[in-house]
Amino acid sequence: MSPINFVYLASVLFAIGAATVLLRRNAIIAFMGVELMLNAANLALVAFSRMQGNVNGQIMAFFVMVVAAAEVVVGLAIIIAVFRARQTISLDEPAELKG
Amino acid sequence: MLSVSWLLIAVPLASFFFLLLAGRRADAWGHWVGVAASSVAAIVGLGAFFQLLGRDSAERFEAIRLYSWISGGELSVDFGLLLDPLSITFVLLITIVGTLIHIYSVAYMENDPRRRLFFAYLNLFIAAMLLLVTADSFLLLFVGWEGVGVASYLLIGFWNHKSEYATAANKAFVVNRVGDVGLIVAMGLMFAQFGSVGFADVLGGASGASEATLTAIGLALLLAATGKSAQFPLQSWLGDAMAGPTPVSALIHAATMVTAGVYLVVRAGAIYEGAPDARLVVAIVGAITLILGALIGTAKDDIKKALAASTMSQIGYMMLAAGLGPIGYAFAIFHLVTHGFFKAGMFLGAGSVMHGMNDQVDMRRFGALRTAMTVTWVTFGLGWLAILGIPPFSGFWSKDKIIEAAFVGEGWQPWVFGLTALIGAGITAFYMSRLFFMTFHGKARWTDEQHPHESPLLMTVPMIVLAVGSAFLGLFLGLGNRFQHWLQPVVGEHAHHEPVLSVPVITTLTLVLVVLGAGAAYLMYWRREVPTEAPPPSLGTLLARNDFFQDAVNRGVFQTPGTHLTRTLVYADAAIIDGAVNKQATGVAAFGEASRRFQSGKVRSYALLMLLGFVVLAAILVVGS
Numbered sequence: 001m002s003p004i005n006f007v008y009l010a011s012v013l014f015a016i017g018a019a020t021v022l023l024r025r026n027a028i029i030a031f032m033g034v035e036l037m038l039n040a041a042n043l044a045l046v047a048f049s050r051m052q053g054n055v056n057g058q059i060m061a062f063f064v065m066v067v068a069a070a071e072v073v074v075g076l077a078i079i080i081a082v083f084r085a086r087q088t089i090s091l092d093e094p095a096e097l098k099g
Numbered sequence: 100m101l102s103v104s105w106l107l108i109a110v111p112l113a114s115f116f117f118l119l120l121a122g123r124r125a126d127a128w129g130h131w132v133g134v135a136a137s138s139v140a141a142i143v144g145l146g147a148f149f150q151l152l153g154r155d156s157a158e159r160f161e162a163i164r165l166y167s168w169i170s171g172g173e174l175s176v177d178f179g180l181l182l183d184p185l186s187i188t189f190v191l192l193i194t195i196v197g198t199l200i201h202i203y204s205v206a207y208m209e210n211d212p213r214r215r216l217f218f219a220y221l222n223l224f225i226a227a228m229l230l231l232v233t234a235d236s237f238l239l240l241f242v243g244w245e246g247v248g249v250a251s252y253l254l255i256g257f258w259n260h261k262s263e264y265a266t267a268a269n270k271a272f273v274v275n276r277v278g279d280v281g282l283i284v285a286m287g288l289m290f291a292q293f294g295s296v297g298f299a300d301v302l303g304g305a306s307g308a309s310e311a312t313l314t315a316i317g318l319a320l321l322l323a324a325t326g327k328s329a330q331f332p333l334q335s336w337l338g339d340a341m342a343g344p345t346p347v348s349a350l351i352h353a354a355t356m357v358t359a360g361v362y363l364v365v366r367a368g369a370i371y372e373g374a375p376d377a378r379l380v381v382a383i384v385g386a387i388t389l390i391l392g393a394l395i396g397t398a399k400d401d402i403k404k405a406l407a408a409s410t411m412s413q414i415g416y417m418m419l420a421a422g423l424g425p426i427g428y429a430f431a432i433f434h435l436v437t438h439g440f441f442k443a444g445m446f447l448g449a450g451s452v453m454h455g456m457n458d459q460v461d462m463r464r465f466g467a468l469r470t471a472m473t474v475t476w477v478t479f480g481l482g483w484l485a486i487l488g489i490p491p492f493s494g495f496w497s498k499d500k501i502i503e504a505a506f507v508g509e510g511w512q513p514w515v516f517g518l519t520a521l522i523g524a525g526i527t528a529f530y531m532s533r534l535f536f537m538t539f540h541g542k543a544r545w546t547d548e549q550h551p552h553e554s555p556l557l558m559t560v561p562m563i564v565l566a567v568g569s570a571f572l573g574l575f576l577g578l579g580n581r582f583q584h585w586l587q588p589v590v591g592e593h594a595h596h597e598p599v600l601s602v603p604v605i606t607t608l609t610l611v612l613v614v615l616g617a618g619a620a621y622l623m624y625w626r627r628e629v630p631t632e633a634p635p636p637s638l639g640t641l642l643a644r645n646d647f648f649q650d651a652v653n654r655g656v657f658q659t660p661g662t663h664l665t666r667t668l669v670y671a672d673a674a675i676i677d678g679a680v681n682k683q684a685t686g687v688a689a690f691g692e693a694s695r696r697f698q699s700g701k702v703r704s705y706a707l708l709m710l711l712g713f714v715v716l717a718a719i720l721v722v723g724s
Binding site: 018021022023025030091092094095096097098 | 698699700701702703706707710
């Protein structure tokens with residue numbers, strides 16, 4: 001099977017993730033969309049690695065995973081803090097900094 | 100004493116600071132510190148005078164360089180004193196008359212709670228005035244010039260709880276500043292031309308400068324002199340300056356400070372030497388003021404204001420003499436000295452009258468004070484004879500010389516100046532006799548609560564000393580032209596010229612006019628009853644009584660247009676300069692207002708924008724490749 005199919009799959013997954021982020025109001029769901037986008041990118045990196053015949057892309061994918069793990073910790077903590085403060089995790093609700 | 104002549108300035112200045120800082124505990128004896136400081140200055144001055152007198156006339160000067168004061172690139176000015184016959188003459192006048200007036204003030208200001216402060220200011224004045232006359236550069240002279248201005252301001256407004264007195268002080272200050280501009284401009288021109296503002300460089304190099312430059316410097320100096328000496332057209336402040344306590348009027352506004360303008364013109368003689376036009380303007384200013392002051396003097400009922408008008412007029416004589424050139428310099432200073440004595444004496448006499456009459460100044464409420472205040476009457480009378488120029492009293496020796504000198508020359512000038520001085524002498528006799536008769540003779544017109552009495556010894560003794568000076572100083576200095584020879588090293592020699600009328604004719608004419616003036620005053624203000632209310636004035640009296648509407652003229656010509664000008668400038672500043680800056684700020688604010696709409700606070704729309712940006716970038720990359 002040609003590696004290019006993995007790239008197509010990654011594109012579809014990225015589009016789904018982006019649509020989730022843009023369309024859903026719930027912060028947890030939007031967060032999951034972000035994770036989906038990150039993993040789509042990982043998939044694309046690994047596919048490119050295979051296509052190029054070297055391991056650069058795979059190493060990059062490991063980095064992304066580590067960063068994503070850290071980002072999940074921080075992101076969830078923020079979501080919990082927001083929920084504690086205002087009993088909602090709607091993304092549209094906190095808008096104090098708008099101009 | 101010459102080597103320590105800096106003490107002249109240092110001692111009164113130290114006393115000023117001491118009295119200012121000593122506080123209430125010095126209230127009981129502070130005034131004696133002031134008197135002592137002035138006396139020390141007088142002793143140092145006398146010592147320096149006798150030391151100079153002991154030398155040959157060509158070596159009668161002493162330049163004392165104290166330290167380098169300003170050293171900035173091309174301009175370097177030393178703090179140095181110059182003691183020569185001219186400055187020593189002033190030093191003696193200032194310190195001796197000053198000390199007498201200090202003593203007088205001890206009694207005059209006895210009931211004033213701020214007497215210590217009064218003496219502090221008097222000492223400040225003495226220090227500044229001595230600096231003015233002993234400075235060896237125009238810049239240092241300017242320091243003294245401003246110092247006496249400040250002292251004058253403080254003392255005119257000494258009773259500043261009355262708002263019109265405070266206004267009078269402000270007026271004097273502001274008018275003097277107008278004159279000061281002239282001195283600053285003159286110094287600038289000197290620096291541009293000679294690269295220095297020292298007397299030695301400027302006056303020594305004056306002969307090498309062009310006439311146009313010298314004329315400009317001369318006119319600028321004249322502006323300064325008119326301000327300080329209350330000469331036309333800056334004469335308006337002197338009458339109001341009488342708001343100050345009477346000793347101040349005697350010391351500052353009669354004997355010393357107001358004559359500083361004459362000193363300046365005589366000191367800058369070398370400049371006027373090369374600028375005949377500027378010199379002519381000096382003489383014209385003097386002649387105008389002489390007549391103007393005399394006419395104002397005829398109509399004033401306030402004894403101090405009448406004396407102030409007289410001062411103006413007499414300084415006009417000095418200016419006229421100074422404007423005549425080397426022939427007049429010595430007489431200008433001679434008259435300045437004798438005037439310093441008799442006018443200070445008369446002011447102290449007026450103060451004594453006020454002291455005995457509950458501070459009344461309206462001469463229509465005086466009369467017949469001769470018996471009640473005999474000492475004042477005699478001393479004032481001697482001053483009156485002196486200013487009239489009756490021989491052998493002081494004024495005869497100095498004023499008649501000026502009148503004679505005014506008649507010297509060619510063309511129209513001797514006739515105009517000579518006749519002006521002559522007529523001025525007649526008017527002087529009239530208004531001074533009017534003042535004298537209204538105060539001391541005729542019927543008593545006192546109000547019920549006035550009980551005239553002679554003043555205490557502390558006041559009468561200085562008056563007696565000054566009266567002796569009024570009587571004999573002219574004779575002593577005038578005989579054998581002693582004073583002229585004394586001043587010769589400074590003002591130079593001049594060839595003798597015959598006046599256009601012969602001297603005996605001039606003297607006789609002067610005396611006739613003086614007797615006519617005094618006689619008219621005798622008939623009008625001694626023989627005839629003087630009404631206690633001023634009668635409705637004729638046009639002439641109205642003009643003179645209102646100082647020829649000098650304030651209205653100043654207001655119309657300078658103040659109102661000046662106000663409009665500044666208002667226009669303020670408006671233009673707000674509209675154009677501030678407007679440009681404000682427009683910029685408004686523009687930035689509008690830009691911010693427009694761009695803040697992008698900060699919606701909606702996270703998802705941010706994300707959408709980011710995505711769109713990414714897509715656009717990607718599209719560019721794809722299309723670009």
